[in-house]
Each structure stands twice: as structure tokens, then as C-alpha cells.
Amino acid sequence: MKFFSTSQIRELDEFTIKHEPITSIDLMERAAQKIYMEVLRRVESNKQILIFAGPGNNGGDALALARMLLQSTFSVQVVLLHTGKLSADSETNRQRLLDRFPTVVIEQTDRFDTPTITANTVIIDGLFGSGLTRPLTGIFADAVHWINESGCSVISIDIPSGLQGDIPLTSKGEQDIIIKANYTFSLQFPKLAFLLPENENFVGEWKVLDIGTHPQAIAETASAFYYLDKSDIRSILKPRQKFSHKGTFGHALIVAGSHGMAGALVLASTAALRSGAGLISIHGPGCNRTIVQTAIPEVIFHSDENTDIITQLPATEKYSAIAIGPGIGTGMETCIMLEQFLRQQETPCILDADALNIISQQPYLLELIPQNSIFTPHPKEFERMFGKCSNSFERMQKAGEAARQFSIYIILKGAYTVIATPDGKLFFNSTGNSGMATAGSGDVLTGILAGLLAQGYSPEETAKVGVFIHGMAGDLAAKTESEESLIASDIIHHLGATFRLLKA
Numbered sequence: 251m252k253f254f255s256t257s258q259i260r261e262l263d264e265f266t267i268k269h270e271p272i273t274s275i276d277l278m279e280r281a282a283q284k285i286y287m288e289v290l291r292r293v294e295s296n297k298q299i300l301i302f303a304g305p306g307n308n309g310g311d312a313l314a315l316a317r318m319l320l321q322s323t324f325s326v327q328v329v330l331l332h333t334g335k336l337s338a339d340s341e342t343n344r345q346r347l348l349d350r351f352p353t354v355v356i357e358q359t360d361r362f363d364t365p366t367i368t369a370n371t372v373i374i375d376g377l378f379g380s381g382l383t384r385p386l387t388g389i390f391a392d393a394v395h396w397i398n399e400s401g402c403s404v405i406s407i408d409i410p411s412g413l414q415g416d417i418p419l420t421s422k423g424e425q426d427i428i429i430k431a432n433y434t435f436s437l438q439f440p441k442l443a444f445l446l447p448e449n450e451n452f453v454g455e456w457k458v459l460d461i462g463t464h465p466q467a468i469a470e471t472a473s474a475f476y477y478l479d480k481s482d483i484r485s486i487l488k489p490r491q492k493f494s495h496k497g498t499f500g501h502a503l504i505v506a507g508s509h510g511m512a513g514a515l516v517l518a519s520t521a522a523l524r525s526g527a528g529l530i531s532i533h534g535p536g537c538n539r540t541i542v543q544t545a546i547p548e549v550i551f552h553s554d555e556n557t558d559i560i561t562q563l564p565a566t567e568k569y570s571a572i573a574i575g576p577g578i579g580t581g582m583e584t585c586i587m588l589e590q591f592l593r594q595q596e597t598p599c600i601l602d603a604d605a606l607n608i609i610s611q612q613p614y615l616l617e618l619i620p621q622n623s624i625f626t627p628h629p630k631e632f633e634r635m636f637g638k639c640s641n642s643f644e645r646m647q648k649a650g651e652a653a654r655q656f657s658i659y660i661i662l663k664g665a666y667t668v669i670a671t672p673d674g675k676l677f678f679n680s681t682g683n684s685g686m687a688t689a690g691s692g693d694v695l696t697g698i699l700a701g702l703l704a705q706g707y708s709p710e711e712t713a714k715v716g717v718f719i720h721g722m723a724g725d726l727a728a729k730t731e732s733e734e735s736l737i738a739s740d741i742i743h744h745l746g747a748t749f750r751l752l753k754a
Contacts, residue, residue, distance in 0.1 A: 251477045253439040256380045256415040258471055262438075265467035275339050277461070278307065282314035284459040285407060285435050289315070289374070292405075292433065295323045297372045300365060300402070302393060303340070304377035304411070305332035310340035311407050311437075312376020317347045320354065328355045329365055331377065331389055362392035373397055375406040375429045380415035380441050391427045398430050406431035408441075410452045415441040428452045438463045440477055445666040445678050446642045474650075476677045483718045484752055486711050490526075499528035500570035500704030504697065505591075507534035507577045508584075509558035512541040514577030514603070514693045517738055519549045521697025522573075524745040525719070527704040531569070535559055561587050566595065571703035575605030576693045585612065592618040598709045602626040602696040610634035621657040622672065622709045626696060628663045650676060659713045661699075663692065667721070669713045677714055681721025683736075685728045690738030695720045698745070723748040 254262065267274050293299070301316045303309035309330065316328045328347070336344060348355060356365065367373075375397065377390060386394060394412055397404060409415055412428035434456040436444070444453050476482075491498070502522050507515040515534050519542070522530050529550070532542060536553040543551050554560045561583040566572055574591065578584050585608050598620050601609070606627050609615045613635070627635065629645060636652050639645035646668055649660045653670035660670040665684070669677040699716040707715060726747050727740035 251439075251479050251482070252468060252471075252473050253442075253475050253477055254471065254473050255475075256441070258473065259415075259439065260381065262463050262467045262471060266462070266464040269464050269466065270462075275342050278310050278339050278343065279314055281437050281459075281461045282311050282318060284437075284461055285311065285315050286318040288435050288457065288459060289319065289405065290322070293324075293372050296370070297324070298368060298370050299324050299326045299372050299374060300367060301326060301328045301374045302377050302397065302411075303328060303330045304390070305336045305340060306378065306381075307337050307339055308376050308379035308407055308411075310337060310343045311379075312374060313340065313343035313347050315374065315376070315407070316354065317343070317350060320347075320351050326354055327365060329393070330355055330357045331359075331362070331393055332357070333359055333389070358389060360389070362389045362396065364396055367400060367402060371400075371402045373400065373402045373404045375404055375411050375431060377411035377429070379407070380409045380443075382412070382414055383417075386412045386427045394427050394429055404429060404431045404433075404454075406434045406453075408435070408437045409443065410434060413443055413449060413452050415443050430454075433457070435459050437461050442475060445477075445668075446646075447665060448641060448643075450665075474675050476675060478677055478679050478681075478714055478718050480752065483715055486707070486715055487752060488705065488707070496528035499526055500706060501529040501531065501568065502527045502571040502573065502700040502704035503531045503533060503564075503566060503569040504576075504700055505533045505560060505563060505572070505574040505578065506693070506696075507532075507538045507542075508560065508579045509535060509537050511577030511579075512538040513690060515542050516545045517690045517693040517742070518573065518576050518697035518700070520546055520739075521694040521742050521745070522701035522704070523548055523697075524742055525698045525701030525716075526749075527571075527701035529704075530701075533560065533563060556583070559584055563587060563591055566591075569704075570706070571600070571700050573600035573602065573696050573700035573703075575600075575602035576696055578604045580604055580607050580611065584608070589615060589618070592620075595620050598622040598624065598703070600624045600626065600696060600699050600703065603631075603692060606631045606635060616656055619656055619658055622659065624659045624661060624699060624703075624709055624713055626661045626663065626692065626699070628692065632660070632662055646670075646676065650674060659709050661695075661713055661717060663695070667717045669710075669717060671710060671713075679717045679721055681718055682724050683721075683728050683733055685731070685733030685736030686721070686724040686741065688737055691720075691724075691741065694738050694741050719745065719748050719752070722751070726751075 303312035410429035649670040667679040723744040726744040
């Protein structure tokens with residue numbers, strides 16, 4: 251799913267109004283109807299609803315919603331905050347509401363007077379939308395403070411008021427004047443702000459509501475932002491032909507492990523097999539041979555000449571994918587091995603874990619990386635390579651810059667894992683959960699990527715499919731286990747179910 255900056259969203263609305271055609275007030279009515287249906291699903295009819303409406307079109311959505319809720323079975327009170335002027339559509343919806351329900355609106359312009367609430371009250375926030383470009387002050391800031399301290403469940407329309415759609419927070423003071431929503435109903439597209447960890451406490455659970463933005467506008471408007479969903483991944487998956495053989499699905503080499511780190515080898519190679527690769531070879535220190543071949547008899551094991559670490563590699567020409575890094579350590583002989591490998595390697599490879607740590611210690615190695623290779627850092631590994639970041643927004647920007655500069659794919663792991671591509675795109679993953687923040691989860695991802703790249707998926711396809719199925723398998727595992735008890739091997743055990751669901 252392509253999504254857009256807040257300024258682009260305004261342009262898309264204007265295109266829809268002009269080319270559908272539809273009036274702006276009717277487009278607002280359509281949005282309010284979508285929100286109304288969602289409120290009906292989530293809020294019990296015996297609840298008292300307190301709606302805060304602001305002066306702009308977000309407030310207009312809230313006023314239209316109030317009218318719809320009052321026409322059903324809900325008890326509704328509206329607080330309309332403004333400083334003397336409303337947008338045209340907001341004014342129209344204010345009048346429509348007053349014509350039908352003249353006593354439900356309390357207008358406040360000079361100071362915020364606290365409304366009466368009970369333990370049964372649900373607050374709907376329609377003060378400001380995603381176009382806000384400055385921190386809230388005055389009567390609006392006072393209302394936000396009160397809402398956050400009210401103890402009520404809060405639903406935000408489009409975006410929590412005070413949160414800017416594209417701009418990161420810069421100070422603690424700004425965080426004090428943002429609605430802390432339990433639910434956010436975003437109109438047509440997610441907002442970039444939803445995908446940044448700093449904003450988790452404001453956005454709550456969020457859902458995108460389709461309000462019928464013109465499809466031509468969406469298709470023709472360029473964007474760097476994409477949110478990966480099931481339909482995106484289904485369109486990439488390759489069908490397996492009846493007369494295929496193991497050679498059809500590629501031969502991956504996984505270079506991993508050192509003394510005491512056999513688990514990295516086991517997890518990565520098992521995940522690669524479970525992701526569809528035809529053959530998996532492992533190169534690792536001899537101390538891990540018995541462990542690995544006992545745990546995974548399906549793999550081929552090549553022992554390094556050193557018993558405890560990896561110091562050299564076999565000829566790599568015959569492999570259709572190479573992944574290197576999990577558990578290899580950062581000793582001098584291993585560093586020399588990695589440099590020799592990179593100087594000889596011409597095709598894209600996957601670099602993870604200690605391979606990235608070695609590169610961070612010897613930055614000149616970045617210039618040796620084959621084009622279109624895949625990096626899989628967590629935030630600390632990324633910063634060791636590319637510099638400290640003050641927030642996740644800056645880290646995301648740096649990932650984009652590094653991907654372009656070195657012509658690589660960077661999978662920046664975390665909630666909503668970001669894939670930065672050499673052509674400047676940023677793909678955010680929609681799957682995964684906090685239970686996957688566990689030892690070995692990254693090794694599993696590396697194995698999945700190796701298995702996919704070996705089968706002939708392009709590096710971009712490999713990155714997108716890999717992070718999605720890794721997260722989806724983790725989500726399935728969390729349902730049968732729990733987020734607290736989930737371990738990396740649970741992710742592997744649910745890869746089969748993941749593929750079945752994607753192909754269903």
C-alpha cells in the first residue's frame with residue numbers, strides 16, 4: 251500500500267473532489283459515515299460520548315459524526331473549540347447539527363471550561379487533523395491536558411490532535427500537548443507518525459478507513475512511502491511448478507557460528523530450508539559440525555580449517571545466495587576473512603549481525619559491498635555503522651541515505667521494520683509483535699532471506715517477502731504461545747502455516 255505525506259493527502263482530496271466529482275462537504279460526510287460505523291463496532295450503546303471538535307475540517311468530521319451518533323441510540327455532548335472562525339465545511343456541519351439538535355453543542359472560544367463526565371464516558375477527539383504544523387497552545391492545549399488526565403477511553407479521528415503527521419517530536423514540552431488515544435481511525439492512509447516508536451503512546455491501536463480517495467490520484471502520485479500488506483506479498487510469491495527439482499529452488503550458503511554459537515547456524519539454516527530453498531550448505535567452525543548435523547540432517551556442513559572460528563571460505567561461485575554474519579564473532583582472522591570475501595564477491599549477498607559489526611569497525615569495507623546486497627541491522631548495529639541518531643525518524647532518514655549511497659537494501663529491524671531501497675523508497679512492514687524481540691529472531695530472518703534469494707527472488711522482493719513472512723510467522727506463533735513465551739524456533743515452526751495462508 252502506497253501512502254503519502256500530509257501535504258500530498260490534501261492534494262489527493264482536492265483531486266477526488268474535482269474528478270469524482272464530489273463536493274468537499276459530501277466527502278466529509280462519507281468520511282464521517284466510515285468513522286460512525288467503526289464507533290458502532292467498538293463502543294457500547296449505553297456509553298456517553300463526549301466529542302471535541304476543532305475549527306478545521308477535522309472538527310467538521312467530528313460534528314458530522316456527532317449528528318450521526320445522535321440519530322442512533324447514543325447520548326452525545328459536543329464541545330466545539332475555536333477562536334472565532336471555522337472552516338467552511340466545519341461551519342456547514344455545525345449548522346446541520348444545531349438545526350437537528352440545538353442543545354448538544356457547547357462552544358468555547360476564550361477559555362476551556364471542563365465538561366461533566368462519568369466513568370461511562372468515551373471521548374472522541376476531532377480537534378485537529380494531520381495537517382497541523384505547530385504545537386498546540388491556549389484553549390486547545392488546555393483541552394488536550396484535560397482529556398489526557400480524564401481517565402476516559404479516547405478515540406482520535408485521523409490522527410491524535412497535536413501530533414504532526416510527518417514531523418518528529420523535538421521536545422518533552424511538545425509531548426505534553428498531544429492527545430493520548432486508545433484508538434485512532436486514520437482516513438484512507440496510515441500516517442508516517444504512526445510508524446515511529448516515539449509516538450506509540452499517542453496513537454494507540456490504529457486502523458485505516460477507506461473513504462474513497464480517487465484511485466487515479468493514488469496511482470499517479472509519487473511517494474517514497476509504502477506499507478506492506480498481505481496483497482503486496484501475495485503478488486510477489488512465485489508458484490512452484492510440478493516438475494521442479496531441488497536444483498530449481500537454488501543452493502544457499504550460510505556462513506555463521508563460532509565456538510558456543512552453534513544456535514545461530516541451526517536457526518538460520520533451518521529457516522532457509524523452511525523458506526523453500528532446495529539446498530543449504532553451511533560453512534562454520536568444526537566445533538559445531540556434530541551439533542548442526544544432528545539438529546538439521548538436511549544441510550551440508552563445510553568445516554573451517556579453524557576449529558573455533560571462521561577464517562576462510564570455500565569457493566562461492568556455485569551458490570545462488572550467500573548469507574554471512576550470525577554468530578561469527580569479530581576476531582582479527584574473521585575480519586580478514588570477511589574482507590577477502592567482499593573483495594571477491596560480485597553478486598548481492600546478505601550481511602547480518604557480526605558481519606555488520608566488523609564493517610562498523612572497518613568502515614572502508616562499505617565500499618566493497620556488492621550492489622543490491624541486503625543489510626539486516628537492528629538500531630544499535632545501524633548506528634555503529636552510520637552514526638548516532640537522535641530519534642527513529644532521523645535513523646529512518648539515514649537508512650534511506652545509506653541505501654542510496656551504497657546501492658544496498660537496508661532492513662532496519664524493529665516494530666514496523668523499515669526496508670530502505672537504493673532508489674529511495676521506504677517500505678514499512680505490517681506484521682510482527684513484541685514477542686519477536688528475543689534471542690535468535692534475527693538469525694531466523696537471515697535464514698529466510700537466504701532461502702528466498704536462493705530461489706531467484708530479486709533482492710527487493712527478498713527483503714519485502716522476508717520481513718513480512720518472518721513477522722507473520724511470529725504473529726501466528728504468538729497466538730499459539732504468547733508474546734512473553736515466544737522463542738525464535740517458534741517462528742520457524744510457523745513458516746509453513748504462513749505460506750499456506752498467503753497462498754490461500
